[in-house]
Amino acid sequence: xxxxxxxxxxxxxxxxxxxxxxxxxxxxxxxxxxxxxxxxxxxxxxxxxxxxxxxxxxxxxxxxxxxxxxxxxxxxxxxxxxxxxxxxxxxxxxxxxxxxxxxxxxxxxxxxxxxxxxxxxxxxxxxxxxxxxxxxxxxxxxxxxxxxxxxxxxxxxxxxxxxxxxxxxxxxxxxxxxxxxxxxxxxxxxxxxxxxxxxxxxxxxxxx
Amino acid sequence: xxxxxxxxxxxxxxxxxxxxxxxxxxxxxxxxxxxxxxxxxxxxxxxxxxxxxxxxxxxxxxxxxxxxxxxxxxxxxxxxxxxxxxxxxxxxxxxxxxxxxxxxxxxxxxxxxxxxxxxxxxxxxxxxxxxxxxxxxxxxxxxxxxxxxxxxxxxxxxxxxxxxxxxxxxxxxxxxxxxxxxxxxxxxxxxxxxxxxxxxxxxxxxxx
Numbered sequence: 001x002x003x004x005x006x007x008x009x010x011x012x013x014x015x016x017x018x019x020x021x022x023x024x025x026x027x028x029x030x031x032x033x034x035x036x037x038x039x040x041x042x043x044x045x046x047x048x049x050x051x052x053x054x055x056x057x058x059x060x061x062x063x064x065x066x067x068x069x070x071x072x073x074x075x076x077x078x079x080x081x082x083x084x085x086x087x088x089x090x091x092x093x094x095x096x097x098x099x100x101x102x103x104x105x106x107x108x109x110x111x112x113x114x115x116x117x118x119x120x121x122x123x124x125x126x127x128x129x130x131x132x133x134x135x136x137x138x139x140x141x142x143x144x145x146x147x148x149x150x151x152x153x154x155x156x157x158x159x160x161x162x163x164x165x166x167x168x169x170x171x172x173x174x175x176x177x178x179x180x181x182x183x184x185x186x187x188x189x190x191x192x193x194x195x196x197x198x199x200x201x202x203x204x205x206x207x208x
Numbered sequence: 209x210x211x212x213x214x215x216x217x218x219x220x221x222x223x224x225x226x227x228x229x230x231x232x233x234x235x236x237x238x239x240x241x242x243x244x245x246x247x248x249x250x251x252x253x254x255x256x257x258x259x260x261x262x263x264x265x266x267x268x269x270x271x272x273x274x275x276x277x278x279x280x281x282x283x284x285x286x287x288x289x290x291x292x293x294x295x296x297x298x299x300x301x302x303x304x305x306x307x308x309x310x311x312x313x314x315x316x317x318x319x320x321x322x323x324x325x326x327x328x329x330x331x332x333x334x335x336x337x338x339x340x341x342x343x344x345x346x347x348x349x350x351x352x353x354x355x356x357x358x359x360x361x362x363x364x365x366x367x368x369x370x371x372x373x374x375x376x377x378x379x380x381x382x383x384x385x386x387x388x389x390x391x392x393x394x395x396x397x398x399x400x401x402x403x404x405x406x407x408x409x410x411x412x413x414x415x416x
Contacts, residue, residue, distance in 0.1 A: 118326030121388035131389045167403040174378030180329035195375040
């Protein structure tokens with residue numbers, strides 16, 4: 001899993017400094033979106049937070065779209081640092097529901113994810129490769145998780161791990177869109193937990 | 209369920225003519241998007257197909273966004289004419305998978321749906337009310353369908369019809385996004401069928 005240390009490891013000083021600066025900007029963007037929402041959060045607010053001009057901000061990324069993609073990549077990095085995909089299957093799924101709960105508390109990043117993800121269904125969009133790779137990686141990992149659940153006797157006979165992985169990612173993505181359309185009228189993490197547990201022979205472990 | 213006849217019923221001639229003209233435009237838009245995709249399909253191509261100027265086209269709807277929303281509303285009308293929500297639960301779910309298969313053959317409308325649906329998570333977007341109402345209506349109907357499935361003994365003990373409805377809509381929506389990201393690398397109707405059947409005690413009836 002990619003961590004900040006991997007990205008800078010072995011590089012010389014100025015490069016490392018640039019990487020750190022980029023991470024500061026992305027973390028500031030995540031904070032701004034978390035507090036005021038993606039649509040309320042302007043680049044200006046992000047720039048102010050790190051003491052730069054908007055132009056300086058864009059200089060680091062080339063375009064607003066690229067800054068936004070990198071913001072989501074950074075969110076994944078932070079999330080994945082807390083996720084242990086090598087844990088037993090039931091524990092990984094429990095952690096995923098925890099991630100969904102954390103995301104709900106920073107709703108602006110969900111808005112950003114939903115909008116950018118839809119725009120990136122255009123193969124020419126600058127975020128297209130990010131979403132394709134992210135989806136493939138998540139499906140691979142979740143397929144391994146459901147394989148493990150099968151070995152532990154948690155799956156009904158004939159259940160296909162790859163199909164369960166696809167269904168889990170789809171449920172999560174779809175719930176986010178519905179949750180925004182319906183004005184957050186249901187508990188998203190609970191709905192994800194229900195969607196996952198409905199395919200298992202036993203309930204997941206409870207929250208931490 | 210709303211049908212073309214409901215919309216024009218009882219109105220006088222010129223109004224009825226306008227309604228018919230709007231439907232012609234929307235059907236032309238659906239055809240253009242089906243054949244060349246949403247991003248490849250220009251308003252110009254739609255206008256050409258109905259023998260109008262682009263300005264004339266927009267005159268009927270006020271803006272491109274409104275034309276696009278009405279195109280999706282028209283697709284729902286056409287779809288719902290083939291769907292019988294009062295049929296036995298297993299049959300309704302089978303019909304839903306058929307609709308997904310039909311949509312896949314007109315992929316441009318899926319692209320349009322995914323993009324507009326994400327943009328409409330902004331409560332100020334002109335399509336926000338359409339997607340909220342559509343989602344609420346679909347959830348109500350599917351909850352009734354799963355209620356019926358429960359009565360027929362198709363659901364595991366303790367399964368909640370409203371939660372199953374939410375999961376079904378989420379799975380469908382999410383699969384569409386993944387399907388576009390992954391370059392149509394899996395069979396969407398099969399994946400939807402698997403997602404639905406995984407929650408039932410028996411397999412759905414086969415295709416027609």
